[in-house]
Amino acid sequence: MRYRSGFDPDRNLWDLIAFDLRRQREERDISLAVVGEIIGRDRSLISYVESGKTKLQEKHAVKIDDAWRTGGLYSRLVKFAKLGHDVSWSATHLELEANADELRIWELSWMPGLFQTESYARAVFDACGTEGSEEGAKARVERQQCLHRTPLPRVWAIIDERVIMQPVGSTQIMRDQLAHIIELARLPHISVRVVPHSVGAHAGLDGSFKIMTAGGADSVYTMAPGGGRLIQDGTETNSYRVWFDLIGDVALPKNASLDLLVEAMGRFS
Missing domain, CATH: 1.10.260.40 (lambda repressor-like DNA-binding domains)
Incomplete structure (x- = not known):
């Protein structure tokens, strides 16, 4: 062994x-x-x-x-x-992400890491005062290879409307970022939906998380400043499945979400 x-x-x-x-x-x-x-x-x-x-x-x-x-x-x-906090969580999370058959992503604050352009990622690192933003941005883009591997993973992403409306970096960075996520949203194995501001309070306001499914088993990574938390206990991961479904209940349908993404991109022209 x-x-x-x-x-x-x-x-x-x-x-x-x-x-x-x-x-x-x-x-x-x-x-x-x-x-x-x-x-x-x-x-x-x-x-x-x-x-x-x-x-x-x-x-x-x-x-x-x-x-x-x-x-x-x-x-x-x-x-x-x-x-406690486990220093190996981040590395394990990336390994699970790269090999997941299914990914369910809820993002409250930023574009999902797997959807970020290099320029957008660099702007995020700079805004957070993170050292090594250049290397970090390149590493984030390299992670995205998992979206195009064989067999293709099935990806469901739900994002808050403020993610696509708040400026990050320059106008050109935001326009390129929105164009990129629109391109991904049109792929048959990726679904992107948006929770509009008009919904008000909902189950996703406590924070962002990602459910990674491999071999029928779920692992959850919750985002937090300074490092997230990896959850693999079945009882807890089931709770996140429920929360993801509750967030989905208030999100716009796929086509309406795509229209909103296109509208948002037009605001950064």
Whole structure:
């Protein structure tokens, strides 16, 4: 079994959980398949957890604690891990994004990173006072290759109207950015919809997030200043699915959203 790149149980609580789970399983002379039976999942999931490629879910930790009589050890460790910031979240998020079969994006403040032009991305970094804006912008554009890989991912993006109306950088930067997102929105595997100002309060106002689905499993990345949070617990990811649907309920249909994007681009001429 190969550990995830950067796996470090001395510095990362999630990696410590993975490392100890494997140690305990091997000391008990229990196979991956048997642990899978304990939590009601396939052995492959246990392999992914032990290698650090996915995180142990709290509901699965409870079952393992009960079966192994650990006194609630793994349940407590998972709870503590979920409370802290994991420096590997960003890298894991990018890996999941690049390989996702489906992406569901809600963006409240900026154009989604996967849709940003290099000039727009540079303007975002500059506005936030981020060092290395040139390198950051180029890296953001390179990420977008996943939108055109084979097989094509299915992408649903919902953005707030202020994202397409607020100036970022120069007038030309905004016009080019809107032209780019219009081009993407016309692709058959990408859907872009807009939540208009007139909606008022709705479920998306708490913040932006992205749901990445690979192999039928969801992972969620929530955006925040200084680094986001990666969520892989099934109960939590299901909540974000619900929130995404609630936001979709108040968004304009695809064609009406496209018309609004074209109108917005005209304002930056």
